[in-house]
């Protein structure tokens with residue numbers, strides 16, 4: 092599929108942008124930004140109804156970045172789509188910039204200010220209810236971290252979403268199995284995640300969170316079950332794409348030094364070449 | 371004071387807990403996926419049975435601490451000040467302060483320590499919020515030594531407390547760790563103006579006094595770590611001497627040290643007061659030092675604002 096090929100390359104390019112932003116700013120959340128790249132790319136380039144020229148399009152699909160610390164890949168995608176100039180990314184986290192280190196509505200395309208975990212799903216519930224009230228056709232996508240699910244507020248919102256039968260609401264969990272202090276199952280056991288969400292009244296689907304084709308097909312096939320909110324458990328690798336960052340808890344908010352940036356870029360350029368050769 | 375060696379207060383808070391927990395078996399720490407930022411990884415390794423990780427769940431961390439306290443433990447909850455002063459606020463108000471549970475909340479990375487991460491991560495309202503609750507002490511140590519002493523003092527003070535510290539290494543204001551509740555410390559004396567500061571901007575205020583002195587202005591500088599209960603006597607006495615007061619805090623101009631001082635002086639000895647802090651806006655993006663400088667909370671900015679204030683209220687002098 093032609094689109095998948097293009098988007099696979101896009102994901103690698105976004106990863107390069109992410110690392111450059113974090114390197115320049117000397118601040119950022121590397122691991123979680125890299126783990127959700129394919130999720131963002133699939134939604135923003137392949138699924139959601141949005142218009143970069145008209146960020147406030149009334150019937151646009153809504154996206155809530157509940158794991159706000161993964162702001163770098165979010166900004167990179169929005170910039171690449173043309174919501175704002177790519178060159179602005181250079182000002183990320185710099186003095187006076189509108190590109191703050193967590194998403195804010197000063198940034199075209201961002202729907203709500205996030206950064207404190209556990210807020211996004213409730214906001215998404217509100218948006219999904221509004222869509223129903225207006226008999227509108229837009230859907231609401233909320234991206235959460237797996238560690239984020241420790242927050243009780245997530246489960247309050249989950250229960251409310253099911254109560255209102257919000258089949259236009261899609262929760263996505265970036266299931267990279269790490270939070271700041273380490274393995275999610277050691278810091279605070281999450282499993283059995285599927286059973287929990289199912290018990291809360293959600294329709295649960297597992298996907299490979301780095302498989303763009305699978306992600307797009309899954310999203311496009313929603314809702315599978317009318318009258319139920321849907322939860323996509325996207326199995327991912329924290330730090331995906333750079334071998335020494337992958338699955339390493341220290342890279343949650345570590346910033347690459349000169350040498351690390353060079354090595355990471357080399358690896359990503361290799362990947363691009365590989366993808367080109369496949370064509 | 372020591373400009374060259376710097377230390378982040380969180381490391382000394384953690385050290386104090388380590389030192390005390392060896393002898394006092396009632397000490398327990400509770401955290402929410404924040405053991406790194408609170409510098410308590412070593413505590414987790416040394417006292418695993420007294421280190422409680424609740425995951426990213428600040429509200430429950432405080433509730434659990436209340437339960438621990440009600441069963442005879444001395445819990446210290448450590449985590450980002452922004453989340454403990456906002457998300458867990460109701461637990462602090464009801465479960466801790468209202469109930470009277472002996473819980474200590476250590477808010478780390480307070481003020482604008484997190485810099486460019488933005489307002490979700492800033493705690494510029496915490497003093498105002500906790501001051502408005504009865505039955506909880508509010509303390510902002512000005513350096514790592516004082517932070518150590520605060521923890522030591524609080525361990526045997528059987529009532530709720532909120533302590534706010536920063537994230538980044540800061541110069542030492544004190545050579546030794548000492549702290550008493552409700553006590554202001556006069557760091558230098560001068561007759562032209564009284565400056566009252568708290569927390570990690572005390573250092574900047576100290577440097578500002580040097581700049582002012584070169585301009586012929588001699589300031590009294592009071593470090594006021596204990597904002598509630600506060601040292602009324604020292605405030606009133608100093609205001610009587612200088613007749614003009616400037617307060618400095620890494621906090622909103624609303625509801626913090628400045629308004630606490632204003633209320634005391636308004637009632638006892640009204641004088642002109644200038645409150646320096648973060649104005650009523652979500653701060654500009656930038657590193658901590660850039661944000662502080664932008665709002666005149668660094669040495670140069672403080673000196674400039676004090677001079678401007680003194681020019682406005684120079685009559686009769």
Ligand SMILES: Cc1ncc(C[n+]2csc(CCOP(=O)(O)OP(=O)(O)O)c2C)c(N)n1
Nearest residue numbers: 123206207208236237238239269270271403
């Ligand atoms: C309410 C709240 N508490 C704590 C934090 C600090 N924090 C930022 S990221 C993070 C870990 C998140 O882990 P996870 O949700 O798994 O994210 P990912 O692995 O995708 O980076 C924590 C605790 C926060 N941003 N908000």
Ligand SMILES: [Mg+2]
Nearest residue numbers: 237238269270
């Ligand atoms: Mg995770």
